[in-house]
Amino acid sequence: MRALGNALGRHLGLTLAVLLFLLFYGVYNLFHPKGFTTAVLIQNTNESFALVMAAMAQTVPVLAGGLDLSVGAVMTMVNCLASYLLAGSPAAMLGGVLVCLAAGALAGFLNGCVVVYGRLQPIVATLATGAVYLGVALWLRPTPGGAVDQDLAWALTNDLSELADTYGWLDGETAWFQAIAWLPVPLLLMILVVLLVWLPFRETVTGRTVYAVGSSEPAAFMSGLAIDRARLAAFTLAGFLAGIGGLYLAIQTSSGNADVPQAGAYTLNSIAAVVIGGTSLLGGSGGAAGSLVGALVIRAISFNFRIFDVPPLVQPLFEGIVLLAAVSLGAGRVFRVKNRLQLMT
Template identity: 35%
Template structure:
């Protein structure tokens, strides 16, 4: 066999490997290119303070999106994450400021409220056989309504421990960025190193095959939606810390941003595919676009158009990828 003939398979293998790496990290490449373009357009973009601002802006959406990743990987969708986040912050503020509950217990009650909301959605999906879209749409309305009922439609004071979540460490490192990193690593560990994580991919790939292989699909669906509720409540507390109060209308529309971050990060809406790191990069892409357009004095109306175009392109890319597969 000639050297040229032997080199062809190797070149083909390297090309396929490079294409696979690009497919897995295409969003990261796009983020870097976007950053380079914005750095040329605005000298302020790469300043340390602005980069930290981008991290803070991405934090709440990223934490919500990590929880959303669990659901989307398992071929579901959770429309309630924004409302559950608001309810978690309201429950914490209400129990601490109105009922006089100790701050630590108030925070725990806020987090448990998110878990309970997720568990109810999971029960509706697993045992009520409702589509996840319908079950979580109902929870969206329920959680937002409860937030308005408990707060009376007005902001509630938060205990100092929650307010500290919106501050900085050492005067420069924002706490929301640290929390985002910790919960991102936790999401990656759950997806890659635990039985529930592997079950998410199996259920998303083929629910019936997962059931026949011995996976208790109903139990795993309860875990999946409970985790999404847990992450939503944590995001709600971080947002309450940033706003220095519990807002009943907080996180409105964030459910769409969380879905967008997951899809932009390379997850498939058909299920069975997605990574925590990809979701993190997807949330950064959204934050960078908004931040860059603000620096360029682009109207917020056009910012919504730009985000919509990015989401459409991400979903189109996923559709074309699945067709080729």
């Protein structure tokens, strides 16, 4: 029991984020006419996926002690690019997916180069590069449009049974498949990104160096760690994750849209999700899994606005109060420690 208490204490921010999500999403489903159904779950995960990817993308530079203000811009740029490439033969679409992910990673790598070799503060560097990426997005799509393969869009925005039926991968009557056929594809994609991208990166030497740089850059330097390589990797991974979000946004909407206000909203909400998920903006502690939950909290709050018909002008006020309370509770650990080194454990 004591071990459990210590574990919860070390991950207080994440614990509070999970509790907040369960509270807000539970209330939403209780008052929704079709609450606790697969249809509602599919709709909600579709609406949450892009923000989840933006939050995870923001997490990695934050862990290294910086902020990436280009996350929304990269997502928007890849969204516009995907609206040209996600059509045609399966091979062509696969190539388009790879090109989009490579474009996101390249944008992140360029961010890292400006920060590392230009020796600029990340918040300044990414503010500038973000404007460039939005310019590219506007050049690609001056007006919303595009043609995304409808089978692909349908399969990836529904449950596993629809995915299997669309491409004829499995016999729908198979007993073991029926047990999981209700699972939303976007939810599974979130889990796969955590398991196949974030966790392996965190366990690498470079991933651990990112944490070390965020905790104390001088100590990391004195330990002989490759600080520049860690920063480059952090921003590159951030661009890759933002690219996944932009790619899915094109699939979800079947179009590309260089929406500048939307890009800014994704960036700001990604920072809020990171903090709610228990990652310190000072760097060195937290993780992308917590940011995933933080993004879901933000979305769950907005879902409740629809149910309770909250006036649009009041929504930012209510959302801000809830987020401020969540961040304040998560920061409460700072006032309970006697030794500041305990914050790094």
